[in-house]
Amino acid sequence: MYELRQVTKLYRKGRKEVAALARVDLEVADGEFLSIQGPTGSGKTTLMLLLGALDRPSSGSILLDGKDLSQLRSGQLTDTRARTLGFVFQNYNLMPTLTAAENVQAALVPLGVPPNEARRRARAALDDVGLGERAGFYPLELSGGEQQRVAIARALVKEPRVLLADEPTGNLDEGTRDEVVALLEGLRSSRGLTLIVATHDSQVARRAPRTAVMEKGRLRIRNNQSNGGQAE
Amino acid sequence: MFFTYLLRELRRRRRQAALVSLGLAVGVGLVVTVGAASSAASSAQDQVLHSLYGVGTDLTVTKAPTAGSGGGFHFGGAAGSAPRSFSGSHIGSSPGLALLSNTDVTKVAALSGVRSAVGGLSLISITFSGQFTPGSGPPSSTTGPPSFSANTVSIVGVDINNPAVGPLSGTTLLSGHYFASSDQDAQVALLDASYAKQQGLKAGSTVTLGGSSYRVLGVVSPPSGGTGSDVYIPLERAQALGSAANQVNTIYVEAQSSSGVSAVSREVSGLLPSATVTTAATLASQVSSSLGATSGLAGSLGTWLAVIVLIVAFALAAMLSLSSVSARVREFGTLKALGWRTRRVVGQILGEGLAEGVVGATLGVGLGFLGAYLVGRIGGTVKTVVGSSTFPRAGGALAAAAGRFRPGAALGGGGHTVTVHLNGTVGLATLGLAVGLAVAGGLLAGGIGGWRVARLQPAEALRQVG
Structure with a gap:
């Protein structure tokens, strides 16, 4: 699915250039659940943005199903985001003026899905995350866990092949965190998704069979199967 | 969405x-x-402007009188004679305007850019009476009780065959009817509403001008806000009254288009160098006050x-x-x-x-x-x-x-x-x-x-x- 070769991402900080990612190599198989772990500022979010076709590397290549994202035009990247990739953010990033159902429908706008079909699919996606009854609620009327589930429904309604979740449990309490992670795992299993979760939370990271551990822009792979593969 | x-x-x-x-x-x-x-x-x-020109008129052509022309009124008698009573009336071309010929009207009408041109003759009828002492100068009421009075009536002769241009064009008929084409030489008149009211006249009445009776065909109001002449009569009758046969003192011109007014103005000035051509623009520039x-x-x-x-x-x-x-x-x-x-x-x-x-x-x-x-x-x-x-x-x-x-x-x-x-x-x-x-x-x-x-x-x- 993904193949990253010698990916470097540089940022300017004043007069200095800082490497957020330094010659990173990574392969992610189709349908795999990979976690990316590291402290704040380690380059997790930069890597997620590159995997999500939201940014381009300074050097190196990122192949998604054999296509180099760094070489695609802006419109092609947008198409890739619209059809292939789903995003879940730490802050949910829901539109405050739209209801839960309308937020989910927003993901179908780029695909040109007719309104009735969009409404039906949005309702089904909300049912899948257990929020069918709250379809007409605005984000501020929902709890944090519910908002994140709406965000997951929004990411999945277009039936992407990859789900990228950046600190999806960062704003949730422990109980809700486990519910959300379980929901993501269940959806991955049932839909055959490739799931990549960036987190600083070791417990969440260890739920994945493999963890890409980030430190100062560099990456090493840790195999979680050797110690049971599941979080304690 | x-x-x-x-x-x-x-x-x-x-x-x-x-x-x-x-x-x-x-x-x-x-x-x-x-x-x-x-x-x-x-x-x-x-x-x-309409109150001055009439609605369809784009420019007017007039001519200023030459110094000493136009005659006037003379009160004769030897100096030092006893005061004499007098009365009389006079109809003449409006003193501020010199006469132009009918031929000038025809020439102007033939200019390119001119849709139509008609002549008009403004007359002033003055009836006066009073006392004066020969050789003492013009009569005045300042030296004693009023001894002189004058009644002035403004008359305008209009081309009844082309009422869309000229003095009548902006008026509104209040009663009676306008001139018919057969009225060209008839002793008929239209009266201004204010004048008719002041004189107690109406359609069907008669009004005396220069000693002759004119049948009142109708009563008109001047253009909104404007002031018209007291009496409108056919041009030929006005020329006869004012002893100005085949003469007018204003030519009313309608241009073929509003954009052509300036060109027509120049053409008329070239044709009649001594005449004054007044367009809406020049007139508007002289409109003053509030x-x-x-x-x-x-x-x-x-x-x-x-x-x-x-x-x-x-x-x-x-x-x-x-x-x-x-x-x-x-x-x-x-x-x-x-x-x-x-x-x-x-x-x-x-x-x-x-x-x-x-x-x-x-x-x-x-x-x-x-x-x-x-x-x-x-x-x-x-x-x-x-x-x-x-x-x-x-x-x-x-x-x-x-x-x-x-x-x-x-x-x-x-x-x-x-x-x-x-x-x-x-x-x-x-x-x-x-x-x-x-x-x-x-x-x-x-x-x-x-x-x-x-x-x-x-x-x-x-x-x-x-």
């Missing part, structure tokens, strides 16, 4: 949206009001005020739009992450700006109509003074007569005062301009916000919020 998202967003930041719309509305309202005021002043000016002031105010101060308010409104709308976009960076970054194309996001912002512009335009048009109404209410009535030299009809004759005989205030001063009411009308062009400006303002604001979003990289947008 487009409209749902747009309306919800505008509702969420309704204070800001209302401020933008209100700013645009004030600008639009001012544009409409200024347009209405300008239109009112222009309309008032047209009324003045009408000029109103027109100037509407044209300069009002326009600048509207421009300044619009600039402020546009700047405010643009700043608020930028501020709104800055506050929604995460939202737009998320939309881009969801696969929304940049043009779709920009379209959403433009739509919000357009909606604000449309609301502003709607409110502004309402404010504009209110302003136009107030122009009519507050502007009220405007008195306009037109100099006697530019007033080729009865006014000139009266003014000249007044200058010669000084009979008192009854005849007025050296100019002609026209009273007009300001009516602020809102034209479609003004409305279109105003609505266009408001919509453009909204689109400009949306466009600036959209430009900011178009430059926004999704990664950058998402990073800004951690």
